[in-house]
Amino acid sequence: MKPQSDVFEIIKRTSRLLQTGVVTGEPAWFKAVLAHPPTTADAVQRVDIVKLRQKHPRLSVKKLMRPMNIVYHEDRIRSLFYSQHPWELTRPRIVVEQDALDFQRHDWSKLEQENKALDGESVVQRTLWLEKNKGLRLDAAYDIARKEFYSLRVKETIERQTAEEEARMFGAVFSKSYNERGIENEARALEEWKTRAQSVTKRMQSRFGMAGDEEGED
Structure with a gap:
């Protein structure tokens, strides 16, 4: 059946x-x-397989029926951006389900948005807006969006550093950053390794020294 x-x-x-x-x-x-x-739809599927086999005689049925990769126009921008800026993937993000409608929800005539954090997707949507509304080529639009991204990142860094200096001036005390803690843990581990290595070296030298003394007495 x-x-x-x-x-x-x-x-x-x-x-x-x-x-x-x-x-x-x-x-x-x-x-x-x-x-x-x-x-x-078995018959239709069989006909499609026959047509594909005629078009690609060297491919097996398994490869012919493999699902096609779904690639969107903006995927090229995403791939290029994150290959050039891999550290952007390490920035903390709010993990919530999104509907992928940022291009409708925000005004991408400018890169900076009030209700959206600056990230790689901002560059993607800004590039698409420039390509569509300014008639630019994809690489030229991406170059403009990328430079705007750099400017905003510098602005964010300056604002954060200024706010921290003002807070310290009024007596605020900040805990150590993750990088500072990591450097301290690494230095501590290296110091412990150095102490153990020196201890092992001294024991080995004392053993060789005792063996040399015994041979001299003989």
Whole structure:
């Protein structure tokens, strides 16, 4: 029996069980399957395979039926940006489900947004806006967006450093940064390794010295 026939038989049996009251409560999949029943597309699929085999005779069926990679126009910009700026991927981000509608929600005639943190996606959307509205080539639009990104990053760094200096001037005390803590832990580990190495070296020298004394006495 074909899979389509099996599914229709299951639908019929489930309907009878629901009508007779043997099964109480409609299964979660029932309405979805009724609204979109399986189709008998085997013949169409076989025809497509034959056409693909004729077009690509050297490829196996497994490779022919492999799903195609979905690549969007903006993926090229994302790939280029993060390959040139890998450290941007280490910046903390709010992990929430997004709807990928930043291009509609914000005004990308400027890179800086009020309700969105500056990141690689900002560069992507700004590049697309420049390409579409200014008639620029993709590489030229990306170059403009990238330079604007650098300017805003410098501005953010200066503002953060200025705020920290003002806070220290008024008596604020900041804890050590992750980098400072990491450097201290690394220095501590190196010092411990140096102490152990010196101890092992002294023990080895004392052993060799004792063995040399014994040979001299002989």
